[in-house]
Amino acid sequence: MTPSFNLWSEPWITLEKHDGSQEEASIEDALLRAQAYRTLYEPSPLIIAAIHRLLVAVLQAVVRPQTAGDLARLWRAGRFPADDIRRFGEDYGARFDLFSPDQPFMQSADLPLAPDKKSNAKSVGYLLQEQPAGTAVTHYNHTYDDRQQFCPACAAKGLLLIPPFASSGGAGIKPSINGVPPIYILPGGRSYFEMLAASLVTPPYQPDAAAQEDTPWWQHDPVVAAKREVTRVGYLHSLTFPARRVRLHPRPDQRPCTRCGAVSDWSVASMVYEMGESRPKDALFWRDPFAAYRVSGDEAPTPIRPVEGKAIWREFTGLFLPTTPDSGASKGRAFYRPNLLNQLDELWELDEAVLPFRAGRYPFRTIGLRTDMKMKIFEWEEAGFEVPATVLFNQRAAGKVRDGIEFARQCEGILKGMYQRYFSGRATELPDAGPIKGSAALKAQMAQRYWQQLGDAFRLWLLRFEPAAGLEILAADWLQTVVRVGSDVFRETAESLNSGASDALVCEQAINHCRASLYSLRNKMKENKA
Numbered sequence: 001m002t003p004s005f006n007l008w009s010e011p012w013i014t015l016e017k018h019d020g021s022q023e024e025a026s027i028e029d030a031l032l033r034a035q036a037y038r039t040l041y042e043p044s045p046l047i048i049a050a051i052h053r054l055l056v057a058v059l060q061a062v063v064r065p066q067t068a069g070d071l072a073r074l075w076r077a078g079r080f081p082a083d084d085i086r087r088f089g090e091d092y093g094a095r096f097d098l099f100s101p102d103q104p105f106m107q108s109a110d111l112p113l114a115p116d117k118k119s120n121a122k123s124v125g126y127l128l129q130e131q132p133a134g135t136a137v138t139h140y141n142h143t144y145d146d147r148q149q150f151c152p153a154c155a156a157k158g159l160l161l162i163p164p165f166a167s168s169g170g171a172g173i174k175p176s177i178n179g180v181p182p183i184y185i186l187p188g189g190r191s192y193f194e195m196l197a198a199s200l201v202t203p204p205y206q207p208d209a210a211a212q213e214d215t216p217w218w219q220h221d222p223v224v225a226a227k228r229e230v231t232r233v234g235y236l237h238s239l240t241f242p243a244r245r246v247r248l249h250p251r252p253d254q255r256p257c258t259r260c261g262a263v264s265d266w267s268v269a270s271m272v273y274e275m276g277e278s279r280p281k282d283a284l285f286w287r288d289p290f291a292a293y294r295v296s297g298d299e300a301p302t303p304i305r306p307v308e309g310k311a312i313w314r315e316f317t318g319l320f321l322p323t324t325p326d327s328g329a330s331k332g333r334a335f336y337r338p339n340l341l342n343q344l345d346e347l348w349e350l351d352e353a354v355l356p357f358r359a360g361r362y363p364f365r366t367i368g369l370r371t372d373m374k375m376k377i378f379e380w381e382e383a384g385f386e387v388p389a390t391v392l393f394n395q396r397a398a399g400k401v402r403d404g405i406e407f408a409r410q411c412e413g414i415l416k417g418m419y420q421r422y423f424s425g426r427a428t429e430l431p432d433a434g435p436i437k438g439s440a441a442l443k444a445q446m447a448q449r450y451w452q453q454l455g456d457a458f459r460l461w462l463l464r465f466e467p468a469a470g471l472e473i474l475a476a477d478w479l480q481t482v483v484r485v486g487s488d489v490f491r492e493t494a495e496s497l498n499s500g501a502s503d504a505l506v507c508e509q510a511i512n513h514c515r516a517s518l519y520s521l522r523n524k525m526k527e528n529k530a
């Protein structure tokens with residue numbers, strides 16, 4: 001029996017239909033019937049991003065959109081061109097077989113299909129580095145490695161994590177095309193067709209550094225050279241970037257998959273998993289259209305990534321707002337939002353009717369993998385945002401949101417400063433009573449509560465940015481909200497430190513001082529605007 005599992009023609013992608021039921025589809029069926037599905041379904045958001053990027057890569061090759069007009073026509077058609085999809089399958093379908101002897105999907109054909117003495121076989125568990133619970137669980141899993149075995153679908157999903165999420169992994173193991181993984185933004189839509197259509201990118205929005213000549217996986221040499229530095233990378237090559245040199249070892253085995261429980265004809269317990277392709281250290285800046293970047297001075301932009309303890313909405317400015325010359329560049333900080341959003345702006349200008357703005361808002365999902373920037377994987381982070389068109393495309397509205405988040409950051413500074421002054425336990429120039437002894441943990445807790453409460457308020461505030469909304473009133477309301485949340489959180493913190501008579505006065509003083517400083521900053525902001 002020859003092992004085979006062809007991702008182009010066999011069902012392995014779980015999709016949710018409009019009635020909420022789920023079904024499995026092949027790549028071909030997922031694309032042909034994208035309009036019949038609501039969305040991709042997977043327990044791991046990382047795998048959702050990974051599968052989405054593969055489907056986008058195939059569609060880029062099938063549709064070849066050159067202008068916003070091409071995209072508008074596609075939206076109006078409401079489905080992807082069936083003949084072109086079938087023709088692609090005839091030409092390249094064979095390249096999607098996981099276990100092909102001479103051109104295995106996203107693997108290196110020079111490695112044998114079975115473990116041998118020369119190659120260093122590893123557990124297939126290494127493919128799914130996205131354990132949600134941090135290093136402890138990963139360590140536990142080592143004892144468990146021998147028992148790990150995946151069905152073809154789970155093995156394929158693991159392979160697909162490599163292009164977007166392969167990170168640094170010890171000596172000589174370099175990250176994939178985007179470096180230590182950024183936060184990816186995926187556009188939503190009323191159907192999976194719309195989510196995919198909104199993810200297609202015309203040449204002006206593809207990375208500037210992308211080579212004209214492109215070798216997506218289905219045209220790539222079926223051998224992945226070990227540790228090869230590639231200097232010329234096309235856009236579709238980047239979406240299917242073989243950052244690892246892998247070969248799965250299929251065996252006929254009908255025990256259930258340790259990840260999903262499915263029983264299949266073939267399963268994979270071991271593989272070769274080594275360093276594959278990377279870009280040279282001094283390569284030109286690669287701007288992935290789904291990622292956002294922070295620009296600081298003359299240095300190369302760095303992707304916005306998940307940060308421990310920092311709620312994702314605090315990155316809203318960089319992730320969603322249009323870039324302007326005055327969007328913080330003067331303070332040494334500026335952002336590039338995902339180029340995909342700039343393309344949506346152009347499409348919106350051209351033909352408002354095609355984009356699925358429900359009540360003037362567009363849904364997005366953000367997906368990221370938090371690491372220690374080296375080989376430790378901590379957790380995935382996922383969030384959803386409904387972003388009003390006004391905020392995405394109107395500079396004045398975007399400016400209000402940007403200033404609002406910056407104001408919240410400055411107010412956090414006031415809260416922390418006041419905590420330091422009254423609750424650090426060190427002698428200060430305070431009159432009457434001495435300062436109270438707080439703790440670093442309590443201070444951190446205060447900041448966390450502040451951002452959490454503001455996050456809820458921020459989402460509600462965002463929804464009020466309708467086309468006719470009075471921007472000055474919205475801005476003033478937000479300043480008031482921040483001052484109120486800041487005062488409340490500081491008061492609660494101070495009161496928790498009040499253990500009796502001599503402390504009461506200091507606490508009261510601290511609370512009043514903090515409130516006065518917050519109001520004074522608010523008034524200064526208002527005056528600046530006037």
Ligand SMILES: [Zn+2]
Nearest residue numbers: 151154257260
């Ligand atoms: Zn499975």
